[in-house]
Amino acid sequence: MASKPGKETQEGITVKKSENFSEWYTQAVIKSGFVDYTAVSGSLAFRPDGYFAWECVQRATDAAFKKDGIQNVYFPLLIPEKFLNKEKEHVEGFSPEVAWVTHTGKSELDERLAVRPTSETIMYDSYAKWIRSWRDLPMRYNQWNNVVRWEFKHPTPLLRSREFLWNEGHTVFATEEEANAERDAILKLYAKVLKDYLALAGVVGRKTDSEKFAGAQASYSIEHLLPDGLCVQGPDCHNDGQNFAKAFGISFIDKDGKTKYAYQNTFAISTRELGVMAATHGDDKGLVIPPMLARIQAVIVPIFNEENMEGVLTYCSLISKELGGKIRSHVDSRDSYTPGWKFNEWEMKGVPVRIEAGMRDISTEKAVVVRRDTGQKAQVELKKLGAFVEKMLEEIQTNLYEKSKKQLEENTHRVENYDALKSVVKGKGGFAQGGWCGLEDCEKKIRTELGAKICGIPLDLQKNVKGRCIVCGKPAKYIVNIARAY
RNA sequence: GGGGCUGUACGCUAACCUGGUAGACUACCAGCUUUGGGAGCUGGUCGUCCGAGUUCAAAUCUCGGCAGCCCCA
16 A cells, blocks of 8 residues: 655654654654643643553552552642741752742732642641651651642653652651661662553662752652663652751650651652653654553454455454453544554554454454564464463563663663763763762762763662772762763 | 744645745545555645734734744853
């Protein structure tokens, strides 16, 4: 079937992922119908496939939270200005990005209200009232919501949006040890969601002091590498220590009768992960959605003409029956598109498995099954389709994760000196991994001279640190990952 | 934070420089026809980002806003 030139420019993606990544990325998430721009800069509409994927991430994370004893709450969207000012570093970190409500109708408010960039301040004001005794602790609450951060950098769909959806875990403990134990558990929990649902690998690390969350004592995160060699922050968990507790008066009377400030944690996973997912797994044909996040896991494309249409469609409904309730399937029975057109469309949308069925298949009681990630085709007997596709979906999920992990490993480069660091950062990108003395001057030099930053101190690389700081040559205290970042 | 570019129908684009009937392709709708990798025919619907200014007349010139993109820090 001949296709007209220009048809591709209408519907398909016009650039190669390897040749123009940022253009490819935008086209992939927009043209696939995953998300779309709206009239508000940097704020997206999530279309059904995109929102379904988020719901999957949300449900999985929420179930894991609940299993771990975390309870959901909800706090207001608007935060009084005086609350934001209570913790000095916090307000300094966020004030440039805060959107304000200043009017109701035509009258000006006495005190303007912030559209939450994060909810520490309004939540902790209540926490101070709710916590009185050691018996009230630990108090482990979470909320699912949207926040607004009016970034000045150019927005990128999902990866850098001005409004995004996330969870905010805000927990309170009597002791630092308990807070630290939770932090480790949460980081594990997030890594599992990334692997099992988003099929994404990342590096678990601690942030440097200059990169840590505004107001936190220590920040931990999972950092991803995108195909363009830039690093992007994934889920995070912060040890707030007693910083917010002191600012907001979150204290309790302990078993020994003494009043003590509590220790707190904050943790989040956001819709940015969907951007990382799209960027990591997609190819020149469009998105590749991990099966666990796919609204349609298997699309059945009937091959029919006017005479055999009814028979073929009946056969297709047998197929969907065979797939059963476990697999989310859809029969594309539209008769105004050719099969080839449909193949291209579903591939762009990233549906993990395609099943083709026509007269040929009816006569052999089989169907053609095609994998989105590898393009592999197989003829499968009707009676075996359910088990076959189920296994294939599992394999795709695993394969995507393994590829993500491999990409991360292959783009992590050991560097011993500043020149090597420079050639990685200024060249193809990826993580430059090497020693750091721990001094802020060296970190600053990386930022100002190379436009890169320390994207975390990987937790599992800090035993027996040897070698020298890549910048100043003094003995290294840590092994760090350095990259340009989103 | 600094600098630059762009905006015409769902999308891609012509007319813009030199002001004067907004045109093609695609999509969409109706009908016919076709269907194993983006088919074909006929007819139809839809548009100058928003606001102001200049002018007899603005897609076109000027200013502002909004939105998108790129480069530098």
